[in-house]
Amino acid sequence: xxxxxxxxxxxxxRKLAAKEITAVDVADQLLARIExxxxxxxxxxxxxxxxxxxxxxQAADLxxxxxxVPIAIKDVxxxxxxxxxCSSKILQxxxxxxxxxxxxxxxxxxxxxxxxxxxxEFAMGSSTENSSWGVTRNPWDTDRIPGGSSGGSAAVVGGxxxxxxxxxxxxxxxRQPAALCGCVGLKPTYGRVSRYGLVAFASSLDQIGPFTxxxxxxxxxxxxxxxxxxxxxxxxxxxxPKYTDALKQxxxxxxxxxxxxxxxxxIDPEVEAATKAAIEHFAKQGxxxxxxxxxxxxxxxxxxxxxxxxxxxANLARFEGVRYGNRVKNPKDIxxxxxxxxxxxxxxxxxxxxxxxxYVLSSGYYDAYxxxxxxxxxxxxxxxxxxxxxxxxxxTPTSPTAAFKVxxxxxxxxxxxxxxxxxxxxxxxxxCGISIPCGFTKSKLPIGLQIIGAQWGEENVLRAAxxxxxxxxxxxxxxxI
Amino acid sequence: MAEYEAVIGLEVHVQLxxxxxxxxxxKNEFGGAPNSHVCPVCLGMPGVLPxxxxxxxxxxxLTGEMLECQIAPRCKFDRKNYFYPDMPKNYQISQxxxxxxxxxxxxxxxxxFPKDVQNDPKVAxxxxxxxxxxxxEEDVAKSFHYETASGIDFNRAGTPLMEIVSKAxxxxxxxxxxxxxxxxxxxxxxxxxDADMEKxxxxxxxxxxxxxxxxxxxxxxxxxxxxxxxSAVRKSLHYEILRQTADVEAGVPIIQQTRRWDDGxxxxxxxxxxxxxxxxxxxxxxxxxxxxxxxGLHQTAKSRLPELPAAKKSRLVAAYAVTxxxxxxxxxxxALANYFEKAAATAKNKSAVANFLLNDYFATGGxxxxxxxxxxxxxxxxxxxxxxxxxxxxxxxxxxxMVAENKAPxxxxxxxxxxxITDTAALEALCDQAIAANPRSVADFKAGKTxxxxxxxxxxxxLSKGQANPQVVGDILLKKLSx
Ligand SMILES: [Zn+2]
Numbered sequence: 001x002x003x004x005x006x007x008x009x010x011x012x013x014r015k016l017a018a019k020e021i022t023a024v025d026v027a028d029q030l031l032a033r034i035e036x037x038x039x040x041x042x043x044x045x046x047x048x049x050x051x052x053x054x055x056x057x058q059a060a061d062l063x064x065x066x067x068x069v070p071i072a073i074k075d076v077x078x079x080x081x082x083x084x085x086c087s088s089k090i091l092q093x094x095x096x097x098x099x100x101x102x103x104x105x106x107x108x109x110x111x112x113x114x115x116x117x118x119x120x121e122f123a124m125g126s127s128t129e130n131s132s133w134g135v136t137r138n139p140w141d142t143d144r145i146p147g148g149s150s151g152g153s154a155a156v157v158g159g160x161x162x163x164x165x166x167x168x169x170x171x172x173x174x175r176q177p178a179a180l181c182g183c184v185g186l187k188p189t190y191g192r193v194s195r196y197g198l199v200a201f202a203s204s205l206d207q208i209g210p211f212t213x214x215x216x217x218x219x220x221x222x223x224x225x226x227x228x229x230x231x232x233x234x235x236x237x238x239x240x241p242k243y244t245d246a247l248k249q250x251x252x253x254x255x256x257x258x259x260x261x262x263x264x265x266x267i268d269p270e271v272e273a274a275t276k277a278a279i280e281h282f283a284k285q286g287x288x289x290x291x292x293x294x295x296x297x298x299x300x301x302x303x304x305x306x307x308x309x310x311x312x313x314a315n316l317a318r319f320e321g322v323r324y325g326n327r328v329k330n331p332k333d334i335x336x337x338x339x340x341x342x343x344x345x346x347x348x349x350x351x352x353x354x355x356x357x358x359y360v361l362s363s364g365y366y367d368a369y370x371x372x373x374x375x376x377x378x379x380x381x382x383x384x385x386x387x388x389x390x391x392x393x394x395x396t397p398t399s400p401t402a403a404f405k406v407x408x409x410x411x412x413x414x415x416x417x418x419x420x421x422x423x424x425x426x427x428x429x430x431x432c433g434i435s436i437p438c439g440f441t442k443s444k445l446p447i448g449l450q451i452i453g454a455q456w457g458e459e460n461v462l463r464a465a466x467x468x469x470x471x472x473x474x475x476x477x478x479x480x481i
Numbered sequence: 482m483a484e485y486e487a488v489i490g491l492e493v494h495v496q497l498x499x500x501x502x503x504x505x506x507x508k509n510e511f512g513g514a515p516n517s518h519v520c521p522v523c524l525g526m527p528g529v530l531p532x533x534x535x536x537x538x539x540x541x542x543l544t545g546e547m548l549e550c551q552i553a554p555r556c557k558f559d560r561k562n563y564f565y566p567d568m569p570k571n572y573q574i575s576q577x578x579x580x581x582x583x584x585x586x587x588x589x590x591x592x593x594f595p596k597d598v599q600n601d602p603k604v605a606x607x608x609x610x611x612x613x614x615x616x617x618e619e620d621v622a623k624s625f626h627y628e629t630a631s632g633i634d635f636n637r638a639g640t641p642l643m644e645i646v647s648k649a650x651x652x653x654x655x656x657x658x659x660x661x662x663x664x665x666x667x668x669x670x671x672x673x674x675d676a677d678m679e680k681x682x683x684x685x686x687x688x689x690x691x692x693x694x695x696x697x698x699x700x701x702x703x704x705x706x707x708x709x710x711x712s713a714v715r716k717s718l719h720y721e722i723l724r725q726t727a728d729v730e731a732g733v734p735i736i737q738q739t740r741r742w743d744d745g746x747x748x749x750x751x752x753x754x755x756x757x758x759x760x761x762x763x764x765x766x767x768x769x770x771x772x773x774x775x776x777g778l779h780q781t782a783k784s785r786l787p788e789l790p791a792a793k794k795s796r797l798v799a800a801y802a803v804t805x806x807x808x809x810x811x812x813x814x815x816a817l818a819n820y821f822e823k824a825a826a827t828a829k830n831k832s833a834v835a836n837f838l839l840n841d842y843f844a845t846g847g848x849x850x851x852x853x854x855x856x857x858x859x860x861x862x863x864x865x866x867x868x869x870x871x872x873x874x875x876x877x878x879x880x881x882x883m884v885a886e887n888k889a890p891x892x893x894x895x896x897x898x899x900x901x902i903t904d905t906a907a908l909e910a911l912c913d914q915a916i917a918a919n920p921r922s923v924a925d926f927k928a929g930k931t932x933x934x935x936x937x938x939x940x941x942x943x944l945s946k947g948q949a950n951p952q953v954v955g956d957i958l959l960k961k962l963s964x
Contacts, residue, residue: 078528091527098521100528199527204767232530233769311767314560317571318525322633338564361562361762370764 100197172423179448
């Protein structure tokens with residue numbers, strides 16, 4: 001039998017339906033691949049339990065949309081009975097007492113859950129270096145980072161240690177690592193996928209989304225995980241389209257916008273060249289390329305680093321050792337319990353953002369920072385609304401550079417923050433975006449293309465991404481691990 | 482000595498009567514085993530999200546409607562950040578700058594005041610106490626402290642809590658008492674809360690300062706906590722006003738502080754001084770969409786608006802011809818008024834029914850919630866008197882048995898052998914007998930002492946074993962004596 005682990009979800013489904021393979025074959029091959037590769041990548045915080053996975057595969061209902069398909073989960077989503085550490089020491093020992101809504105949906109769709117993937121602590125970071133479990137390595141070059149914060153999910157899919165994975169995206173945490181690991185990563189429209197059970201980083205920006213090997217797989221997963229959830233007040237009651245139908249149309253007649261603000265200094269020349277080549281490719285395939293402007297782009301990063309830490313400072317207040325997780329031994333009093341537990345439990349980046357968020361919400365600073373940031377956020381939102389009157393989707397680089405070396409940016413948080421410069425505005429505007437492979441650097445590092453859609457514009461994004469993917473070969477490359 | 486006046490404002494927290502908690506589907510119920518009404522949401526587990534309880538929002542708007550507030554067409558929930566073991570998320574979901582209800586007022590009434598001042602001519606019984614706002618938030622858990630450890634019961638965590646903030650319109654401890662009594666009455670009227678302070682369903686923090694009469698500026702504010710009854714609020718205010726006055730007179734400056742009321746000792750004790758205001762870093766809760774109340778929620782609340790005490794009182798006077806005082810007492814409790822309306826339904830003299838209920842029934846020590854009597858019996862009893870079948874003295878004999886046994890008065894009258902003698906021939910014979918036996922009274926009457934007829938009447942009643950109709954007897958005697 002050929003290596004099953006490099007298959008896409010759609011192709012697995014076809015082979016399972018034709019009874020060429022069994023779900024247990026799939027599970028076995030994947031388990032073997034993880035044994036072989038994860039020692040080098042360190043992408044799983046919790047590797048799948050072989051016996052459990054085999055039993056689940058055996059019991060899987062193959063008639064379901066994801067019947068028998070193993071899917072890895074970022075360690076920030078609650079799976080009942082499993083740990084959920086968020087790659088933080090503070091959640092050591094915590095066992096999730098409930099299933100996130102997306103997990104329920106995956107189970108109902110027949111998926112087999114495999115393992116919990118590494119991430120930057122509480123999803124704060126762009127390299128998966130801020131993890132209490134150690135750094136995850138890029139499958140294309142293990143001296144390099146996989147991106148972040150969903151670096152583990154990107155690495156397991158890019159490194160074929162999983163067929164698909166779920167991640168979360170607050171400022172680029174799905175798209176940027178997908179770009180750096182050479183896979184597909186989609187951040188849905190805010191409100192499309194329930195956040196119930198996703199440990200919150202910044203509630204108004206967080207969305208769960210899929211990592212896959214192909215655009216078709218992303219559409220398949222989106223059909224399963226999307227939809228209104230009464231348990232999430234911010235999820236929207238709006239029918240879920242059959243996303244795979246959007247793939248049937250080619251690129252002809254699509255209007256694709258290119259924003260001039262995204263091609264400025266600081267972008268790596270190889271990334272810029274690959275992006276421009278991709279834009280030309282779209283034109284050749286019959287898409288119409290239009291120049292657009294997103295004039296408030298330059299403020300996105302500043303706005304993000306006010307709003308996200310502000311929300312995080314409150315979201316992370318519940319981690320203090322009283323009810324669950326790690327707790328210091330013999331505290332002097334309750335204040336000491338809080339302080340010492342948090343001092344020892346959180347890493348430096350998390351502390352930095354809690355302090356930043358606490359500061360911008362403080363009395364006397366609220367108007368100057370938080371309130372003003374919210375106003376600028378509205379302008380950014382309006383930029384996108386206006387842009388989408390002129391085009392169906394927007395093309396940009398996903399990340400200004402390909403994967404950088406482990407340790408290269410850890411001493412300079414500001415440099416690290418710039419890794420998300422092209423992805424952040426999408427979260428602020430609440431629109432959707434995907435990253436797909438669009439080339440390699442000379443040293444064989446993947447480059448990602450970001451395709452941004454309007455609110456509820458997933459179908460346009462998937463159509464454009466699929467049209468590109470089906471006429472290029474980048475996604476077929478497999479890293480040697 | 483300068484004369485001082487007090488400036489008092491009250492913050493009242495009210496537990497709302499709903500089936501479930503504010504942001505999850507746990508039961509809103511007390512008395513269960515510790516931590517038996519909890520779920521990941523109200524325990525603040527990682528990844529959970531709040532979903533607002535519409536019933537709590539409707540009840541808050543209803544309260545606003547009953548208290549003449551402006552209802553916000555749009556509002557939001559905010560996070561109030563502070564660390565406390567009682568608070569699972571270490572932030573409380575509350576409302577900061579956009580409360581559900583703004584302004585409004587509580588109108589005091591005579592009966593809301595303590596009994597001992599109800600005749601005081603200096604008291605303005607119908608004063609209006611203006612409200613600042615009413616907002617909705619979630620309650621916290623309860624801590625228990627043991628010798629070497631503390632425990633937390635999260636059953637109360639996340640239950641809906643409404644905060645009603647008055648303006649500093651209250652000038653005396655008695656007005657504070659009346660404000661709370663009137664407020665409680667309205668909350669019960671609307672079915673919003675049972676508002677029992679002893680059970681913690683209504684909790685009150687008091688802010689009080691004093692200033693020389695005529696001075697515009699406020700004095701330094703002192704907050705009093707641990708007030709477990711409406712009378713404790715009154716007592717603590719009396720104590721605190723005296724204490725502050727004595728300090729000011731002695732030249733001791735008042736420091737902004739929080740004091741604890743010790744009900745046993747009847748004194749307040751300093752808990753903490755407020756060196757600086759806590760920075761709660763309020764910001765809109767991103768987990769909750771802004772609330773649009775304009776259509777559904779506000780309409781539903783309006784449709785549930787009950788007849789309020791003042792309106793009920795006027796209607797009782799008009800429809801039942803009861804006295805103003807009777808109507809006030811009846812309207813003071815919705816259960817009492819409802820019972821009365823049933824009890825008086827077929828009565829010829831409805832004021833008499835009010836008397837039976839307000840005087841005779843409450844004299845038995847019973848309460849209105851557990852009244853065991855079929856309300857129709859009140860009408861029946863008063864009609865027996867009206868129709869002259871029994872006299873009022875006999876009615877007083879029937880009443881305790883009617884209450885104790887929940888038996889129809891007509892049945893009891895037979896059982897007790899109480900039917901009144903109205904047969905004129907029989908009564909005439911008894912009158913003749915009494916006239917013959919009491920020549921002295923007859924002489925007195927003829928000499929102009931008309932009161933002497935009462936002595937004769939008493940004799941006839943005695944001869945009839947109390948069963949004679951006193952009115953008929955009086956008429957016969959007068960006729961015979963004047964003949
Ligand atoms: Zn609950």
